């Protein structure tokens with residue numbers, strides 16, 4: 001059974017920023033949205049690009065390569081050219097530590113309607 005793994009401290013990821021973390025074979029992008037942390041697959045579902053390097057606007061990150069936007073709480077893709085959602089991961093904060101459960105949430109991976 002997987003367990004939460006410490007991947008960063010709160011101070012290392014200021015609000016509005018992301019960082020790539022590698023946990024248990026998963027390449028995960030971790031974001032701080034106004035003090036709430038979200039984790040999604042780091043690799044864009046369109047081509048090879050690191051979402052952790054994309055600009056964050058509220059709960060949305062834009063892929064740095066072609067600009068597809070992803071909703072961080074759900075992984076939904078909000079704009080083309082990507083059409084598939086990214087997996088999301090559970091995150092929790094304990095003290096100043098940020099922990100991720102290295103196990104994609106169930107129910108993701110199905111195509112979502114593109115707006």
Ligand code: FES
Nearest residue numbers: 044046047063066
């Ligand atoms: S690689 Fe992300 S939108 Fe193309």
